[in-house]
Amino acid sequence: MSQLDEVNQPPVPVPGCEACTGLALRRERARALFDGSAETDVNVLLRQHHRRVHGAARPRRIFRYVPYSIVQDMSAEPEYEAHCVSGTERDCGAGSGPCADPAAVEEWQRRHTQETRHTRYRRSFADYAVLEARAAVSRP
Numbered sequence: 694m695s696q697l698d699e700v701n702q703p704p705v706p707v708p709g710c711e712a713c714t715g716l717a718l719r720r721e722r723a724r725a726l727f728d729g730s731a732e733t734d735v736n737v738l739l740r741q742h743h744r745r746v747h748g749a750a751r752p753r754r755i756f757r758y759v760p761y762s763i764v765q766d767m768s769a770e771p772e773y774e775a776h777c778v779s780g781t782e783r784d785c786g787a788g789s790g791p792c793a794d795p796a797a798v799e800e801w802q803r804r805h806t807q808e809t810r811h812t813r814y815r816r817s818f819a820d821y822a823v824l825e826a827r828a829a830v831s832r833p
Contacts, residue, residue, distance in 0.1 A: 704739040707747050716742065761824040771820035773798045779811030787811075
């Protein structure tokens with residue numbers, strides 16, 4: 694039985710222990726009255742009694758650190774884009790639109806500068822990333 698299963702199971706009274714027997718009877722009465730809250734309370738008391746009097750060890754929970762690497766998703770194309778932020782009163786607002794190649798964005802910037810004499814751009818790069826679990830490093 695796994696440790697998690699042990700935690701989910703109601704505690705079993707130790708034979709010959711009056712306190713365990715008394716708590717088990719209280720639990721049976723709570724079950725008979727369909728009082729789930731009282732039943733849970735008695736289970737908590739019985740577990741505490743086990744640890745305090747009978748030395749039952751608390752089940753250990755084990756958490757493992759899993760190292761991950763964030764890598765670019767090669768199944769999806771990255772996107773490059775530029776927006777003109779030149780202008781005296783407000784930004785021009787013209788944009789290249791998403792492009793699959795940074796050279797296409799640079800060419801759009803050159804053409805836009807030739808047509809408008811605007812020289813300031815906000816460039817964006819977007820891609821998709823995935824987290825990949827790395828192999829755990831074994832320690833000697």
